[in-house]
Amino acid sequence: MEHRTATRQAAIRLAFPTLLAAVLLCFAAAAIAHSQASGATYVIEKVIDIAPVWSGHSVGFAMATRGDQQFAAFYDDQRRMTVASRRLSDTSWQLVRLPEKVAWDSHNYIAMTIDDDGYIHVSGNMHVVPLVYFRTQKPLDITTFERVAMVGRDEQHATYPDFFNGPNGALMFGYRDGRSGNGNQIYNEYDLKTRTWKRLLDKPLTDGQGHRNAYLTEPVKGPDGYFHVVWVWRESPLSETCHDLSYARSRDMIHWETSDGTPLSLPITLTTGEIVDPVPQKGGMLNGLAKLGFDAANQPVISYVKYDANGNTQIYCARKVGDHWKSVQVSDFNWRWDFSGGGSLPSGMGLSAVEALPDGTLALSYGSPGHGGGKWKLDAATFKQIGTIHEPPVYPADLRTVRSTFPGMQSRIVVSSGGSGEEGVQYLMRWETLGANRDQPRTGPLPEPSMLQVVKLRLAVPAK
Numbered sequence: 001m002e003h004r005t006a007t008r009q010a011a012i013r014l015a016f017p018t019l020l021a022a023v024l025l026c027f028a029a030a031a032i033a034h035s036q037a038s039g040a041t042y043v044i045e046k047v048i049d050i051a052p053v054w055s056g057h058s059v060g061f062a063m064a065t066r067g068d069q070q071f072a073a074f075y076d077d078q079r080r081m082t083v084a085s086r087r088l089s090d091t092s093w094q095l096v097r098l099p100e101k102v103a104w105d106s107h108n109y110i111a112m113t114i115d116d117d118g119y120i121h122v123s124g125n126m127h128v129v130p131l132v133y134f135r136t137q138k139p140l141d142i143t144t145f146e147r148v149a150m151v152g153r154d155e156q157h158a159t160y161p162d163f164f165n166g167p168n169g170a171l172m173f174g175y176r177d178g179r180s181g182n183g184n185q186i187y188n189e190y191d192l193k194t195r196t197w198k199r200l201l202d203k204p205l206t207d208g209q210g211h212r213n214a215y216l217t218e219p220v221k222g223p224d225g226y227f228h229v230v231w232v233w234r235e236s237p238l239s240e241t242c243h244d245l246s247y248a249r250s251r252d253m254i255h256w257e258t259s260d261g262t263p264l265s266l267p268i269t270l271t272t273g274e275i276v277d278p279v280p281q282k283g284g285m286l287n288g289l290a291k292l293g294f295d296a297a298n299q300p301v302i303s304y305v306k307y308d309a310n311g312n313t314q315i316y317c318a319r320k321v322g323d324h325w326k327s328v329q330v331s332d333f334n335w336r337w338d339f340s341g342g343g344s345l346p347s348g349m350g351l352s353a354v355e356a357l358p359d360g361t362l363a364l365s366y367g368s369p370g371h372g373g374g375k376w377k378l379d380a381a382t383f384k385q386i387g388t389i390h391e392p393p394v395y396p397a398d399l400r401t402v403r404s405t406f407p408g409m410q411s412r413i414v415v416s417s418g419g420s421g422e423e424g425v426q427y428l429m430r431w432e433t434l435g436a437n438r439d440q441p442r443t444g445p446l447p448e449p450s451m452l453q454v455v456k457l458r459l460a461v462p463a464k
Helices: 018-029
Strands: 042-053 062-066 069-075 080-087 094-101 110-114 120-124 127-129 133-136 145-147 158-165 171-179 182-191 196-199 213-216 227-234 242-250 274-277 290-294 300-307 313-321 324-329 362-368 372-378 385-388 410-415 417-419 425-433 450-459
Touching: 042 069, 042 080, 042 425, 062 110, 062 120, 062 410, 062 425, 069 110, 069 120, 069 425, 069 450, 080 120, 094 145, 110 158, 120 158, 120 171, 171 213, 182 213, 227 290, 242 300, 274 300, 274 313, 274 324, 313 362
Parallel strands: 062 417
Antiparallel strands: 042 450, 062 069, 069 080, 080 094, 110 120, 120 133, 127 158, 133 145, 158 171, 171 182, 182 196, 213 227, 227 242, 242 274, 290 300, 300 313, 313 324, 362 372, 372 385, 410 425, 425 450
16 A cells, blocks of 8 residues: 555654754654664665755655655745655656645644555645645646545644545545644545545544544554554643543444443543543643554553653553553653643654564653653563663764754654665655744744755665
8 A cells, every 4th residue: 555644654754853853863763664674774875956945944744655756745945835756767856836835833734645546645734724635637647736625524624634544455534623622533534436535434533522622643553453543632722731641442443442342432522532541731741742552462552741740741651451551650850841832832852652672572762852862671561661772873864964054953854655666775855944933933034945855765784
């Protein structure tokens, strides 16, 4: 299946300050399929310029490779939504501008995927606005993009577009209908034969009942055959109002249940859903910082962030034990990320989902301004740290080096979804930009546009 999201699944955006990017680039790369060899590292084989891009604030781009063709979706130096394509044998790009222009909003990333018939789908530039969706009229031909409707209802206040694979590999599209503190989670399913979308569920998966909304992870198909989702509830646009880590699972993404198999009526609400950890508002929990992984026994493990009893920011892991979820503090930081307010926040903490290691232990990567970053080895039964995993960087350090002299610039990386079929080859995009600014215009001088580049990497000899 080629249709993988270029925003959350196969491609990983490293939207972190420079301090964290250096440590988080390593564990993000571990999720990429081409990094299957233990200790594998890549070397830069070729760098090709695509186009100058907007660098006044961070916003996510997308990249996809299919056979000998490659595609990039980004905002150019005039903030115009742009899609570029090339043959892998070429160094020049064909550019098509779509009728969208990004404002000062770091929510407005671009999602792109290619379906099994080769049609390209793009969605983005959305933060509580009518759904923005383009699709090509011909396979792999960016000159044939047209704006089309999806389902036609509950699409006036859309945010967080996400293409991903559902049951039987079907192309799915998820988004939030509503706004922070008052929204529902919607899923659509694509029909390849008719080239039309339909609503997967006749009701939203979650419903904030007009008082809150759920921030969900993308549904993850686990080794147990279930699709798993994790979310936190949020009462308002204020980030500190996140609370109550929650969980659900499904075999078909239509019939949902709790971890013990109890059916859930849709939509799931705060009072009907399964709560993993009843973290209160202002308890240090934040949407985007709950990750879903699996241990060697295929049990779901949730890594997340909240305050400890002393008010410090800590990383926790939770797993179902008997008839209840057990949460264990993993970190011992003497540091507090006292976030508050609305808008896109500058990142203050990063963590990964747990990864089961061949010896049955778990790995968890992290990054924080007060404690740097790294990768812990955890006891699978207790989640206690039993060591530190030292690995060579998967990607060359040069990719993380900021070349601009403008203060505050950061290096951004997007790894390509799909693949070229070239053995040992991985493609990614790199550019530089200022970070998020709570979705407010910056005053004063702004950096010059940076050059968006595609980087061809080749697998080096695995480290011994």
